[in-house]
Amino acid sequence: MISLKNVHKSYVTGSNSLHVLKGIDLEIETGEFVSIMGSSGSGKSTLLNILGILDNYDEGAYYLNGSLVKDMSEKKAAKLRNEMVGFVFQSFNLISFKNAMENVALPLYYQGVNRKKRNKIALEYLDKVGLLDWADHLPNEMSGGQKQRVAIARSLISQPKIIFADEPTGALDTTTSYEVMEILKEINAGGITVILVTHEHDIAAMTQKIVRLKDGRIDQIIKNGDLKHFQHQYAKELETA
Amino acid sequence: MFDLDLWKEILSALKKNRMRSFMTAFGVFWGIFMLIIMSGAGKALENGVMDGIRAFASNSAFFWTERTSKPYKGFQRGRQWNYTNTDIEYIKANVKDIEYLSPRLFGPRGYEGDNTIRGKQTGSFNIYGDYPDFFKIDPWTPLKGRLINEIDILQSRKVVNIGERVVEVMFEKDEDPIGQYLKINGVYFQVVGVIKGETRVNIGGGRKNETIIMPFTTMQKTYNFGDDVHFFSVTSAPGVPVSRVEARLKELLKSRHKIAPDDMQAVGSFNIEVEWKKYMGLFTGIQILTWIVGIGTLMAGVIGVSNIMLVIIKERTQEIGIQRAIGATPGKVIMHIVAESVFLTVMAGYIGLALGVGLLELLNIALEAASSDADSIFFRSPEVSFQMAVGALSVLVVSGILAGLIPAKRAVSIKPIDALRDE
Numbered sequence: 001m002i003s004l005k006n007v008h009k010s011y012v013t014g015s016n017s018l019h020v021l022k023g024i025d026l027e028i029e030t031g032e033f034v035s036i037m038g039s040s041g042s043g044k045s046t047l048l049n050i051l052g053i054l055d056n057y058d059e060g061a062y063y064l065n066g067s068l069v070k071d072m073s074e075k076k077a078a079k080l081r082n083e084m085v086g087f088v089f090q091s092f093n094l095i096s097f098k099n100a101m102e103n104v105a106l107p108l109y110y111q112g113v114n115r116k117k118r119n120k121i122a123l124e125y126l127d128k129v130g131l132l133d134w135a136d137h138l139p140n141e142m143s144g145g146q147k148q149r150v151a152i153a154r155s156l157i158s159q160p161k162i163i164f165a166d167e168p169t170g171a172l173d174t175t176t177s178y179e180v181m182e183i184l185k186e187i188n189a190g191g192i193t194v195i196l197v198t199h200e201h202d203i204a205a206m207t208q209k210i211v212r213l214k215d216g217r218i219d220q221i222i223k224n225g226d227l228k229h230f231q232h233q234y235a236k237e238l239e240t241a
Numbered sequence: 242m243f244d245l246d247l248w249k250e251i252l253s254a255l256k257k258n259r260m261r262s263f264m265t266a267f268g269v270f271w272g273i274f275m276l277i278i279m280s281g282a283g284k285a286l287e288n289g290v291m292d293g294i295r296a297f298a299s300n301s302a303f304f305w306t307e308r309t310s311k312p313y314k315g316f317q318r319g320r321q322w323n324y325t326n327t328d329i330e331y332i333k334a335n336v337k338d339i340e341y342l343s344p345r346l347f348g349p350r351g352y353e354g355d356n357t358i359r360g361k362q363t364g365s366f367n368i369y370g371d372y373p374d375f376f377k378i379d380p381w382t383p384l385k386g387r388l389i390n391e392i393d394i395l396q397s398r399k400v401v402n403i404g405e406r407v408v409e410v411m412f413e414k415d416e417d418p419i420g421q422y423l424k425i426n427g428v429y430f431q432v433v434g435v436i437k438g439e440t441r442v443n444i445g446g447g448r449k450n451e452t453i454i455m456p457f458t459t460m461q462k463t464y465n466f467g468d469d470v471h472f473f474s475v476t477s478a479p480g481v482p483v484s485r486v487e488a489r490l491k492e493l494l495k496s497r498h499k500i501a502p503d504d505m506q507a508v509g510s511f512n513i514e515v516e517w518k519k520y521m522g523l524f525t526g527i528q529i530l531t532w533i534v535g536i537g538t539l540m541a542g543v544i545g546v547s548n549i550m551l552v553i554i555k556e557r558t559q560e561i562g563i564q565r566a567i568g569a570t571p572g573k574v575i576m577h578i579v580a581e582s583v584f585l586t587v588m589a590g591y592i593g594l595a596l597g598v599g600l601l602e603l604l605n606i607a608l609e610a611a612s613s614d615a616d617s618i619f620f621r622s623p624e625v626s627f628q629m630a631v632g633a634l635s636v637l638v639v640s641g642i643l644a645g646l647i648p649a650k651r652a653v654s655i656k657p658i659d660a661l662r663d664e
Binding site for chain 1: 569
């Protein structure tokens with residue numbers, strides 16, 4: 001599904017160049033539930049943005065579903081994003097003057113689905129995340145957890161192959177975080193690849209595979225079986241902290 | 242296809258910046274409003290002036306005599322002279338390229354007192370002796386009765402055509418002037434027609450509706466003018482510029498009356514063709530000026546629109562980022578912004594256009610009401626042509642697109658990730 005080969009990325013601001021990704025090799029199979037971890041500045045968000053075709057990279061190769069993603073025209077990238085991937089952001093990124101239903105329906109608008117049909121589909125997806133009664137509410141009338149669920153519904157409506165979630169629980173309390181994670185788990189159980197960025201160990205522990213980044217390189221990949229060990233180690237880290 | 246979502250978004254975007262949208266739209270509104278008002282006013286001036294001379298045969302020239310300004314062949318300067326009947330006959334017989342030639346005599350204006358009497362009524366009017374051909378050069382329409390004709394000339398009949406003001410002064414309200422008699426400078430004339438000039442410029446000065454026209458021959462004989470001719474009008478044959486005929490006639494008349502060939506004053510003349518061109522040039526100039534100023538004002542408004550769009554895009558960077566992250570193509574984003582800009586410009590411009598035209602219409606009504614004294618009005622029927630309105634609207638649409646294009650390009654040049662990060 002996803003294959004990264006020696007991907008480099010630098011941010012150039014004026015005369016300063018910041019080398020963020022220093023050669024990433026990564027394989028992610030269809031249906032995996034992956035979390036990317038790392039301290040701030042380790043490049044995890046950058047990696048996610050590259051995977052989600054929101055950002056481009058300088059060197060190496062990125063194959064999405066077998067086709068090379070590099071130097072794409074904006075139009076093509078937009079189309080691919082619309083069809084292949086769904087995004088969930090830390091700050092929800094709902095459009096403030098549209099109600100929940102319209103927000104969810106937006107990706108279908110860009111696919112040219114007519115109004116009636118896309119609103120009907122949007123209601124179905126809102127129902128899936130348990131917010132059918134909130135369809136007419138504007139984002140500022142909802143709690144953080146509700147907003148994130150609307151954002152998840154929006155990411156699902158275009159029936160993507162992959163969901164990218166950038167710190168989906170970053171702005172939520174523990175209880176709502178776990179609710180959101182439950183929804184993501186369900187989505188993953190439905191066969192959709194889910195890749196999330198987080199710095200919370202307990203959230204990462206709910207995924208099947210953890211990719212730890214350190215200084216722009218992959219430091220460690222922890223598979224499902226090793227999670228116990230990881231939790232143990234996490235506990236030790238807490239103690240020393 | 243009518244895209245409801247697009248319009249919903251445009252309206253909500255404009256509503257969020259109500260004041261700024263209004264001020265910006267006002268710039269465009271004002272530009273087009275000024276363009277329409279100025280153009281209408283220019284056109285009104287043109288209509289006012291051109292209406293006055295439009296009906297004149299555009300290939301006509303008029304001749305009168307002045308004192309000579311140079312001594313020549315034993316004559317001193319400052320000599321008074323007149324055209325004669327033989328001049329007219331000679332010209333008719335020998336000068337080609339003349340279509341109509343109509344000599345005229347001026348009767349006493351009667352500044353010292355009234356020159357026209359009927360019973361107890363008296364009045365002071367412009368008295369002319371004319372040939373029927375004159376009506377082909379400076380057209381008059383008979384409101385009642387008939388115009389002076391060839392038989393009146395041949396028989397030197399004592400008949401007159403009179404203007405409307407003459408009727409008002411000399412006759413009772415419900416009286417029919419036709420067949421009645423007027424005593425003009427001591428001689429009785431029968432009224433055979435009430436006439437109205439189609440042009441508003443009166444050759445020889447005075448008001449056109451205070452005119453009395455009698456047959457040329459009658460006037461010459463009755464008032465002892467001998468074979469004097471005070472004035473004559475000519476039109477050139479079709480296709481011949483009247484300026485050429487004018488020059489040739491001047492030369493001829495100078496030589497017949499022993500006037501120095503380089504005397505610029507003695508033969509007075511006036512040529513509609515030249516005046517016409519002068520006026521056309523003037524009004525074209527006014528229209529061009531109007532457009533320059535109007536477009537300039539409009540440009541300022543359009544730049545305002547472009548500016549507000551840039552601000553809107555700055556404010557909505559994140560929103561645009563979200564839209565692009567979930568699949569909006571750059572084309573969609575550009576389309577959205579340009580549509581918003583065009584909407585703003587065209588709405589504002591259309592209101593400006595409508596109000597401008599409305600104001601001109603009101604002005605027109607006011608002018609019509611005030612123009613009972615039509616002869617003296619040189620400002621009438623302010624109007625904007627349909628082409629002008631369509632032209633202005635297309636300028637608006639084009640400028641709306643241009644105003645939107647720059648901000649739109651800016652919006653899509655931002656990468657979706659940068660747009661999302663912007664907080």
